[in-house]
Amino acid sequence: MVKPHKQALEVINVTKAYLPPREKLNQYIDRIYKSGWITNNGELVHELEKRLAKHLGVDHLVLVTNGTLALQIAYKTLNLTGEVITTPFSFVATTSSLMWEHLTPVFADIDPATFNIDPKNILKAITTQTSAVLPVHVFGNGCDIEAINEICTKYNIKIIYDAAQAFGVKYKDSSIINKGDASILSFHATKIFHTIEGGAIVFREKKHYENAKLLINFGISGYEKVDILGINAKMNEFQAAIGLCILDDIDDIIAERKKIWERYFQSFENSENLTLQKLNADCSNNYTYFPLVFKSEADLLGIKDALNSKDINPRRYFYPSLNRLRYIDNPVSCENSESIASRILCLPIFPGLDSDIQQRIINTVIETNQ
Numbered sequence: 567m568v569k570p571h572k573q574a575l576e577v578i579n580v581t582k583a584y585l586p587p588r589e590k591l592n593q594y595i596d597r598i599y600k601s602g603w604i605t606n607n608g609e610l611v612h613e614l615e616k617r618l619a620k621h622l623g624v625d626h627l628v629l630v631t632n633g634t635l636a637l638q639i640a641y642k643t644l645n646l647t648g649e650v651i652t653t654p655f656s657f658v659a660t661t662s663s664l665m666w667e668h669l670t671p672v673f674a675d676i677d678p679a680t681f682n683i684d685p686k687n688i689l690k691a692i693t694t695q696t697s698a699v700l701p702v703h704v705f706g707n708g709c710d711i712e713a714i715n716e717i718c719t720k721y722n723i724k725i726i727y728d729a730a731q732a733f734g735v736k737y738k739d740s741s742i743i744n745k746g747d748a749s750i751l752s753f754h755a756t757k758i759f760h761t762i763e764g765g766a767i768v769f770r771e772k773k774h775y776e777n778a779k780l781l782i783n784f785g786i787s788g789y790e791k792v793d794i795l796g797i798n799a800k801m802n803e804f805q806a807a808i809g810l811c812i813l814d815d816i817d818d819i820i821a822e823r824k825k826i827w828e829r830y831f832q833s834f835e836n837s838e839n840l841t842l843q844k845l846n847a848d849c850s851n852n853y854t855y856f857p858l859v860f861k862s863e864a865d866l867l868g869i870k871d872a873l874n875s876k877d878i879n880p881r882r883y884f885y886p887s888l889n890r891l892r893y894i895d896n897p898v899s900c901e902n903s904e905s906i907a908s909r910i911l912c913l914p915i916f917p918g919l920d921s922d923i924q925q926r927i928i929n930t931v932i933e934t935n936q
């Protein structure tokens with residue numbers, strides 16, 4: 567069962583990392599001390615990999631040390647080159663990981679209702695240099711998977727979904743991370759399921775899974791045998807111990823978030839001065855974020871100030887729009903993404919958020935946004 571740790575009296579942030587019960591964690595730590603094996607594909611990493619694959623209903627899941635490396639390993643495994651079409655509305659790692667691997671991000675603007683990449687704009691961005699599309703299921707809201715699939719099949723380009731925020735989301739009754747050539751997850755402390763830092767890649771094909779297993783361990787295939795150029799992206803046993811504990815509680819964590827999410831939804835669904843994310847009707851929700859889009863950036867700043875003055879810290883996810891990052895060469899404009907990025911605010915949502923405090927958040931937004 568979820569036993570939310572005690573609410574901090576002073577400051578309410580957009581999220582709060584869930585910490586598992588100490589007694590349960592201790593049992594795993596005891597195992598680590600007993601074996602003396604603390605990293606390098608140890609038994610807890612193995613156990614977590616198996617349990618996650620089962621929980622998520624996927625076949626080829628590789629655990630890694632964070633979600634950003636999950637993206638980079640996916641690009642390497644699938645041999646991406648040249649240009650990758652991606653969304654300007656995401657966390658910075660979606661773009662920065664491409665550039666770190668010397669791939670060129672080509673931005674295709676979003677649908678302003680769903681906040682996800684618009685397939686029409688993917689089509690317009692394809693060139694002879696395009697090797698892949700990197701869409702994001704923004705706030706866990708599933709992309710237009712069928713349209714993206716159709717385009718990528720026609721032009722023979724790969725699809726990697728940044729599903730960092732879509733843990734546990736189902737698309738038409740099957741796991742959304744089964745779509746595309748690969749999907750990546752982040753298990754950072756701010757995500758619903760976490761291992762403090764961590765992540766995973768799910769591949770459609772077994773050969774890619776096997777290749778990634780080598781890549782994350784320096785390309786070492788056995789004693790005194792280095793097969794390919796690799797890197798170090800291994801998850802360690804302590805990370806896996808946290809994950810194994812939290813996986814036991816994940817259904818309760820989501821149920822708690824759902825209650826908070828629904829209360830926000832009922833409070834804001836008919837508001838005149840703000841809009842909510844349009845959700846994909848074919849997808850389930852993991853209730854990780856509650857974004858509000860205001861009419862102007864000035865409205866947003868007023869509400870943010872009003873909440874901040876009560877020690878409540880919502881976050882501007884995502885700002886700035888990634889096409890405006892200062893290290894992007896030849897920036898293009900992405901009208902929808904820039905407009906949403908300037909007006910969107912995510913409200914606090916996490917297990918243990920006190921209902922009086924939630925009501926205070928709701929009242930402050932409504933009163934300030936008249």
Ligand SMILES: *Cc1c(COP(=O)(O)O)cnc(C)c1O
Pocket residue numbers: 632633634635656657659660702728730731752753754763764765
């Ligand atoms: C969190 C996140 C990442 C990065 O994951 P880390 O585990 O923090 O490296 C990448 N993309 C998106 C959309 C994210 O939300």
